[in-house]
Amino acid sequence: MxxxxxxxxxxxxxxxxxxxxxxxxxxxxxxxxxxxxxxxxxxxxxxxxxxxxxxxxxxxxxxxxxxxxxxxxxxxxxxxxxxxxxxxxxxxxxxxxxxxxxxxxxxxxxxxxxxxxxxxxxxxxxxxxxxxxxxxxxxxxxxxxxxxxxxxxxxxxxxxxxxxxxxxxxxxxxxxxxxxxxxxxxxxxxxxxxxxxxxxxxxxxxxxxxxxxxxxxxxxxxxxxxxxxxxxxxxxxxxxxxxxxxxxxxxxxxGGGTTAAGYAVRREVLGDEYVDAALSATTPLTAGFQDFLTRYAWGEVWTRPDLSRRERSIATLAALVTLGAEHELTAHVRGAVRNGLTPAEVVEVIQHLAIYAGMPRANRAVAIARDALDRGEDRSS
Incomplete structure (x- = not known):
């Protein structure tokens, strides 16, 4: 044949x-x-x-x-x-x-x-x-x-x-x-x-x-x-x-999260530059945690079928803004855009959170999102 x-x-x-x-x-x-x-x-x-x-x-x-x-x-x-x-x-x-x-x-x-x-x-x-x-x-x-x-x-x-x-x-x-x-x-x-x-x-x-x-x-x-x-x-x-x-x-x-599947999803959401930077900063002391993070969070949870990546990005933004986790927010704002949110929708999510997470944290999150999206546009132009 x-x-x-x-x-x-x-x-x-x-x-x-x-x-x-x-x-x-x-x-x-x-x-x-x-x-x-x-x-x-x-x-x-x-x-x-x-x-x-x-x-x-x-x-x-x-x-x-x-x-x-x-x-x-x-x-x-x-x-x-x-x-x-x-x-x-x-x-x-x-x-x-x-x-x-x-x-x-x-x-x-x-x-x-x-x-x-x-x-x-x-x-x-x-x-x-x-x-x-x-x-x-x-x-x-x-x-x-x-x-x-x-x-x-x-x-x-x-x-x-x-x-x-x-x-x-x-x-x-x-x-x-x-x-x-x-x-x-x-x-x-x-x-x-x-x-x-x-x-x-x-x-x-x-x-x-x-x-x-x-x-x-x-x-x-x-x-x-x-x-x-x-x-x-x-x-x-x-x-x-x-x-x-x-x-x-x-x-x-x-069939359970794998490191390889986790890295694939992590790169698709956060981008190669962010993941490469995280890997370059890995030491023998932190290598086990990097593997756990990639395998469990990205290979297991982010690949579950009941929520789309867009929906998972909204939930993640909500958690990060509420916790004041500013060191994670820039990467996940850009990831949310990769997962289908528009910049206006990202800001709308944060504005909604101002009612529940507090105005100061939402105000700071909008500033971080603005800078992240502006720099992202500069790199792609």
């Missing part, structure tokens, strides 16, 4: 997170979740053969789950990634489970969403691949998409619904049929106990394609796996509950 198409979002220095799509979709199915994920990870989305921008699979090409997994491994080799966290939905989850069993050195953590280790009836997949080979994906589009989203989704979000349908009908018919054959021929149930990567299993409340018993079986057989159910969503849960899905993935893949 020619190389698969892939795209990357987020900092190149962030921990890599690979996302795999369902059969009949493309990496666009992850778009509603990308913003929060790419704040914390280098998100790499890989299109299955014949899906999205990946080249089609010629008739007669070998296409079992191991072949599709081989495509992913070859793509990761081409990118230069040896070990990654991976999340896959439906077919993407099937590929992810195969990789976790047969290439465990490549998968650090795994999440599988709305998927199965074995899907019956097998005749359904044979009939579907035959129909698509004869008439194209348009012939089955409405029936398939009715299982992807909950009733009423088209009325609630007609733009998204049209985009989903267009994504499905754009898939190469032969590649889609081959992937259906791969699903019909798959049975990974006996292999699940061999998955060693920490695993999150996500089921969607209204998913008729891979209902809860399929996900429960996976969670029961993978040692230590955790099962979560997303309410108010069907098979492609990333469209109907993107915030919930992203929060679950962030919580799972964060």
């Amino acid at each position: 020619p190389a698969l198409s892939w795209r990357s979002d987020g900092s190149a220095d962030a921990p890599p997170l690979v996302l795999l799509n369902s059969v009949g979709s493309s990496t666009a199915m992850w778009t509603p979740c990308i913003a929060p994920l790419s704040e914390r990870f280098r998100v790499i989305r890989i299109d299955t053969r014949g899906h999205g921008d990946s080249p089609p699979s010629p008739p007669g090409s070998p296409c079992a789950i191991d072949d599709l997994a081989g495509d992913v491994l070859a793509t990761l080799d081409g990118i230069g990634l040896d070990r990654v966290a991976l999340a896959g939905l439906s077919l993407g989850g099937m590929i992810g489970m195969w990789l976790a069993v047969h290439a465990p050195e490549r998968i650090s953590r795994l999440a599988v969403l709305c998927t199965s280790a074995h899907l019956e009836p097998l005749q359904l997949w044979a009939d579907r691949s035959a129909a698509v080979r004869e008439k194209g994906t348009e012939a089955i589009a409405d029936a398939v998409i009715a299982r992807w989203v909950t009733p009423g989704f088209a009325e609630r979000d007609p733009v998204a619904f049209r985009a989903i349908r267009a994504m499905f009908t754009a898939v190469d018919a032969e590649s889609y049929a081959q992937c259906c054959d791969a699903i019909g021929g798959m049975d990974q149930r006996s292999d699940l106990a061999r998955v060693a990567a920490p695993t999150l299993v996500i089921s969607a409340e209204h998913d008729p394609a891979t209902p809860l018993p399929h996900l429960k079986l996976i969670a029961d057989r993978i040692p230590g796996a955790r099962l979560e159910i997303v309410d108010g969503a069907s098979h492609i849960a990333t469209y109907e509950q993107p915030a919930r899905v992203a929060a679950l993935l962030i919580d799972h893949f964060r």
Whole structure:
């Protein structure tokens, strides 16, 4: 197979997170979740053969789950990634489970969403691949998409619904049929106990394609796996509950703060100059504290999913102004701007605090903020 198409979002220095799509979709199915994920990870989305921008699979090409997994491994080799966290939905989850069993050195953590280790009836997949080979994906589009989203989704979000349908009908018919054959021929149930990567299993409340018993079986057989159910969503849960899905993935893949992740976030918020100065001032006496600060505050707390960085900056400014922590305020004023606050909003936050923290501290904080923002503008001009 020619190389698969892939795209990357987020900092190149962030921990890599690979996302795999369902059969009949493309990496666009992850778009509603990308913003929060790419704040914390280098998100790499890989299109299955014949899906999205990946080249089609010629008739007669070998296409079992191991072949599709081989495509992913070859793509990761081409990118230069040896070990990654991976999340896959439906077919993407099937590929992810195969990789976790047969290439465990490549998968650090795994999440599988709305998927199965074995899907019956097998005749359904044979009939579907035959129909698509004869008439194209348009012939089955409405029936398939009715299982992807909950009733009423088209009325609630007609733009998204049209985009989903267009994504499905754009898939190469032969590649889609081959992937259906791969699903019909798959049975990974006996292999699940061999998955060693920490695993999150996500089921969607209204998913008729891979209902809860399929996900429960996976969670029961993978040692230590955790099962979560997303309410108010069907098979492609990333469209109907993107915030919930992203929060679950962030919580799972964060896996505890690390120094490397902490430094990445610390630099993004406070800037390289500030962090480099802090590091240059580190001594053997203070090195342990610097590691603790970076790992715990920046790698653990600042990466938690329930508040955005913008919201965390507002909370941090409130604490620093109230405490009179002037030595920290300049860096966090500039960090707040990096996290999306305007200079006017920074001053508005401080003005609000004058009521609760006291006028003298707010007055001093406004002066510090003015100087910090003025100097920041001078450096960028």
